[in-house]
Amino acid sequence: MNVEVRAMKTPAEQALSAAYEGARATLPGKGAIAALREGAFKQFETRGLPHRRVEEWKYTDLRALMRDAYPIAPPPDAAAKSRVKTAGNILAGVDSRRLVFVDGAFAPELSDLAPETGLAIGSMAEALAKGDAQVAKHVGKTFETDDAAVALNTALMGDGAVINIAKGADLKRPIHLVFAAGSDKPSSVFVRSLVVVGDGAKATIVEDHDSGAAQMNVALELVVGDKAQVDYFKITRARALHVASLLASIGAKATFNAFGFTSDANVMRNQNFIRFAGEGTHAGIRGVSLLRGKEHADTTLLIEHAAGGCESREQFKSVLDDSAHGVFQGKIVVKPHAQKTDAKMMTRALLLSDEAEADNKPELEIFADDVVCGHGATTSAPDEGLKFYLMSRGIPEKEAEALLIQAFVDETIEEIAHEGIRDALKFAALRWLGTHP
Amino acid sequence: MSKLLEVKNLHVEIDGKKILNGLDLMVEKGQVAAIMGPNGSGKSTLAYVLAGKADYKVTEGDVTLDGESILEMSPDERAAKGVFLAFQYPVEVPGVATMTFLRTALNAQRKTRGEAEVSTPEFMKLVRDTASHLGISQDMLRRAVNVGFSGGEKKRNEILQMAVLQPRLAVLDETDSGLDIDALKIVADGVNALRSPERATVVITHYQRLLNYIVPDVVHVMAKGKVVKSGGKELALELEAKGYAQYAGEAA
Numbered sequence: 001m002n003v004e005v006r007a008m009k010t011p012a013e014q015a016l017s018a019a020y021e022g023a024r025a026t027l028p029g030k031g032a033i034a035a036l037r038e039g040a041f042k043q044f045e046t047r048g049l050p051h052r053r054v055e056e057w058k059y060t061d062l063r064a065l066m067r068d069a070y071p072i073a074p075p076p077d078a079a080a081k082s083r084v085k086t087a088g089n090i091l092a093g094v095d096s097r098r099l100v101f102v103d104g105a106f107a108p109e110l111s112d113l114a115p116e117t118g119l120a121i122g123s124m125a126e127a128l129a130k131g132d133a134q135v136a137k138h139v140g141k142t143f144e145t146d147d148a149a150v151a152l153n154t155a156l157m158g159d160g161a162v163i164n165i166a167k168g169a170d171l172k173r174p175i176h177l178v179f180a181a182g183s184d185k186p187s188s189v190f191v192r193s194l195v196v197v198g199d200g201a202k203a204t205i206v207e208d209h210d211s212g213a214a215q216m217n218v219a220l221e222l223v224v225g226d227k228a229q230v231d232y233f234k235i236t237r238a239r240a241l242h243v244a245s246l247l248a249s250i251g252a253k254a255t256f257n258a259f260g261f262t263s264d265a266n267v268m269r270n271q272n273f274i275r276f277a278g279e280g281t282h283a284g285i286r287g288v289s290l291l292r293g294k295e296h297a298d299t300t301l302l303i304e305h306a307a308g309g310c311e312s313r314e315q316f317k318s319v320l321d322d323s324a325h326g327v328f329q330g331k332i333v334v335k336p337h338a339q340k341t342d343a344k345m346m347t348r349a350l351l352l353s354d355e356a357e358a359d360n361k362p363e364l365e366i367f368a369d370d371v372v373c374g375h376g377a378t379t380s381a382p383d384e385g386l387k388f389y390l391m392s393r394g395i396p397e398k399e400a401e402a403l404l405i406q407a408f409v410d411e412t413i414e415e416i417a418h419e420g421i422r423d424a425l426k427f428a429a430l431r432w433l434g435t436h437p
Numbered sequence: 438m439s440k441l442l443e444v445k446n447l448h449v450e451i452d453g454k455k456i457l458n459g460l461d462l463m464v465e466k467g468q469v470a471a472i473m474g475p476n477g478s479g480k481s482t483l484a485y486v487l488a489g490k491a492d493y494k495v496t497e498g499d500v501t502l503d504g505e506s507i508l509e510m511s512p513d514e515r516a517a518k519g520v521f522l523a524f525q526y527p528v529e530v531p532g533v534a535t536m537t538f539l540r541t542a543l544n545a546q547r548k549t550r551g552e553a554e555v556s557t558p559e560f561m562k563l564v565r566d567t568a569s570h571l572g573i574s575q576d577m578l579r580r581a582v583n584v585g586f587s588g589g590e591k592k593r594n595e596i597l598q599m600a601v602l603q604p605r606l607a608v609l610d611e612t613d614s615g616l617d618i619d620a621l622k623i624v625a626d627g628v629n630a631l632r633s634p635e636r637a638t639v640v641i642t643h644y645q646r647l648l649n650y651i652v653p654d655v656v657h658v659m660a661k662g663k664v665v666k667s668g669g670k671e672l673a674l675e676l677e678a679k680g681y682a683q684y685a686g687e688a689a
Binding site: 388397400 | 511517521532541
């Protein structure tokens with residue numbers, strides 16, 4: 001007789017196991033990739049969906065949130081592709097290279113594939129199927145973690161983007177990865193992308209989830225070479241259960257900026273696993289979440305300073321109205337030999353209602369002795385003194401409040417170097433506030 | 438002259454503590470009225486109550502502008518009616534550029550009054566001209582309101598706002614505190630430029646010095662939450678010489 005080592009599987013866990021068993025034969029990739037899937041699936045089977053007693057998932061209990069798992073989305077048909085026309089319009093005013101993914105599947109016919117020196121674009125499903133060497137080298141290895149959501153993604157990864165930027169290349173336009181929902185039935189999607197930026201290359205990558213399947217588990221592995229300059233954005237506007245993992249490894253003397261923008265997301269978890277693997281890198285990891293209704297957004301960072309002399313700035317802000325729930329968990333780990341690390345983390349939540357909730361959990365784990373590290377967290381309502389000052393100049397209360405919220409959010413958005421994207425996100429914030437059409 | 442502001446038997450408390458005790462004050466159109474008094478006499482409270490700060494509770498009395506009570510009006514409605522408070526401690530507004538702030542404020546007031554918005558070129562010219570008179574650089578206009586400004590720059594920024602918004606009743610709360618003599622002159626010039634038969638200015642100050650540059654038509658002395666003496670500009674000099682001690686007992 002079998003002995004149960006853990007609680008009974010939930011219907012969602014059973015459905016996910018069945019989905020894997022059913023798809024195993026047809027999921028792209030053989031040999032090492034199939035073995036990677038198998039290992040990841042076993043890991044998921046052992047741990048199940050993460051729940052509130054798993055420290056890292058305390059505030060986002062996926063087991064409770066996922067009553068059921070939806071079937072994996074079928075490959076998009078013409079009708080599905082026709083539904084995604086306006087997806088990604090948040091960057092409508094930005095001259096970018098648009099690559100479209102419908103229910104996770106790469107849609108070359110909807111994408112801008114104009115050739116550019118030093119840039120190679122491909123589909124993850126194809127790369128896995130044909131045993132692409134670069135994909136085999138990096139997938140599952142950029143930042144190894146035993147996180148259950150990542151394991152589930154690895155087991156079931158279907159399609160996604162594979163972007164290669166050659167050494168020294170300087171991309172003219174941002175790459176805009178648009179992930180859109182095509183299926184009209186509740187479905188689940190497992191997207192896996194890989195972006196490799198060569199030494200000294202410059203690139204701007206935008207991962208844009210505009211709505212999306214009812215259940216999305218996405219992961220992006222990002223390998224940044226020495227002296228490369230990379231600006232990475234993740235925009236999430238998903239009426240869905242959206243779980244995303246960034247797995248990044250940053251080389252020496254690089255400049256790396258990451259920015260997360262979230263609004264209109266039912267339940268979102270953005271987990272960022274970022275390792276500074278080489279010395280002398282400067283990084284800014286920032287984000288803004290705008291939530292209302294019953295929305296829930298969780299940003300979780302694991303920043304690992306594995307090499308010395310790196311500077312990282314983490315700044316996350318959330319604006320929470322109604323009974324929205326914002327979560328920020330930021331852990332900075334400084335490895336024993338990572339001397340001269342300079343890391344500062346700040347998280348601020350602005351509560352617009354008594355029912356809104358913000359959970360902030362900054363953590364430092366420092367094993368080196370010559371470092372400068374700090375963190376701070378604030379949660380507050382809009383400042384009455386500031387509001388009075390604005391109103392005393394003739395600005396009505398609602399407008400004054402909107403101006404203060406805008407300023408609160410803009411302070412972080414202002415850090416974005418790319419002017420077009422900066423403005424696009426400012427306007428998106430204004431639209432959320434209702435002060436911009 | 439006709440009266441612009443009238444404060445009648447005003448009683449005000451904050452957190453249950455009584456600050457104003459039946460204050461009476463009248464300011465006529467075209468007048469510059471100085472309000473002087475020792476610390477704790479209720480000068481700043483009066484300024485805040487006129488502007489409509491919510492923490493203060495009016496328990497008795499009334500405040501009228503052109504004969505209309507303003508006590509039920511929100512601060513922005515009062516501003517649209519022409520009330521302006523130059524803050525003793527102007528707050529920093531991170532993330533809101535001075536230019537944006539001024540335009541939002543001016544257009545909001547005009548909208549409330551049923552007037553058309555000012556055009557951008559017209560507005561830019563107005564602000565640039567005024568700013569250069571006040572020694573405010575273009576860079577300061579682009580920066581967030583008061584963020585990183587020195588004490589003197591903050592006070593000059595208050596005067597800039599006043600000059601752009603053209604209030605009918607300007608209340609200057611200790612605008613001279615923390616100013617060196619050059620800044621004081623610039624601020625005074627800004628206030629004097631706004632003098633007109635249609636407007637009035639209430640200058641709240643602890644010291645007589647500012648009144649050498651903004652010459653008042655009338656001086657009111659406050660003690661213990663009421664006006665205890667009124668007179669001409671010579672009253673300020675008398676106070677400078679004798680101090681406030683003589684009024685310590687009067688309101689008791």
